[in-house]
Amino acid sequence: MTPSTDQFAYQQCIAPDCAATFGIEEVLVACPQCGGLIDAAYEWDRLPVPGSLRVLEAQWARRSNPHAFSGVWRFHDLLPFAPVEQCVTVGEGQTLLLPSDGAAEYIGVRPGRLLLQYEGMNPSGSFKDNGMAGAFTHARLVGADRAACASTGNTSASLSLYCSVTRLLKAVIFIGSGKISYGKLSQALDFGALTVQINGDFDDAMARVKEVSQQLGIYLVNSVNPFRLEGQKTIMFRVLEALGWQVPDWIIVPGGNLGNSSAFGKAFHELHQLGLIPRIPRLAVINAAGANTLFDLVHRKGLHWNGGRPCRDAVAQFYAEMDAAGRRASTIASAIEINRPVNLTKCLRALEWCNGVVREVTDQEILDAKARVGAGGLGCEPASAASVAGAKNLVEEGLIDPGEQVVCVLTGHQLKDPTATVAYHTTDQDMFNKVLGSRGVRRAAFANRAVMVPNELDEIVKAIRLYS
């Protein structure tokens, strides 16, 4: 009998000075020895790694099998921490990589050079489903009966969906007060999750859910969970697949808790180590200016991976200053409105592996970019548009050449946050001021305003003639 692939999977602390290893069946959110973050790791030389990435395309011909259909599990050979027949899928990862020439023009690259990886097409409407497939699979592997998360909205929507579709676990979600868009909250409520709203923001909810899950033995599916990030690696596998396994020049992603950027770095590093890609694309992580911990730490405190020894004192001092000043994240891009990104050190490692850069963009820039993306037909939520706004600034800076191939990840669906979209396009100045003006947004250069016409046939005909 051939041994099951998960025998060659384990967990490992990412701090090179510790590098403690743990069994795949352990439930860890941090290294018990040094507090560091945990990776899923593999003995690749004992595993049946494909000789070339093209081999993986053959899976698609077997798509009547749910694991071959899944945009996560058809890459099982590259995240083999559980036997494939035990991997949980709800059909995630059927996403698109599409050129957007309108957005390309907006950011200043040549036609065809900007591609949007549209993760809004996932079952719950955001990229989180890729990670949830991974975390859920591990939860099942360890026999959990409940799973919890703190969430700005999309993780809770995803967890609730997986719970209600599979009926394998019960969902407990923690949200901050007034910080979640109705699109996302409506999903968790509709899917039947136990929803715990606390007085505080995402970071408060995150701290509490860690305590509660430990006390009650509830499985935690936030992106400190290493198996979440294994699932999110597949976003990059699908980008490569859509490009005929050619490596693009740039991957640009919004940065919140920094799970995606960490997962993408790991994906490319592993593919490169395995000899499956000839080079690694550059990574740009884009913070919202109102939630720019990573940007500040990298650019103002000089924080970097430093061979696995990033300066802990600089980080501790930064958070102490933040708390002393009462400074809290504030941005219209609620999915990245985070003070203390949980995957900070993994992201620093990804920046090292991918020759990466970090930038920040204002809410004004985010909303303008979002409108340009929406005008191209694949609408996204505000946080997602940070990637396109960041790309525009990087072209202006001269770091991205107009001839380079740029992939921006659109992390969540347009319908997640209709309030922000309607406020941008509205003719109602009060609504604009309330939703956007309060965040320093002054204009809506790309607004598509409704035309106000009296309810009279002649007037309506006249208006259509005038405006169309």
Ligand SMILES: *Cc1c(COP(=O)(O)O)cnc(C)c1O
């Ligand atoms: C969760 C989320 C993000 C942030 O991703 P991280 O991996 O936490 O950096 C960005 N956009 C959307 C739509 C999200 O739901």
Ligand SMILES: [Zn+2]
């Ligand atoms: Zn450790």
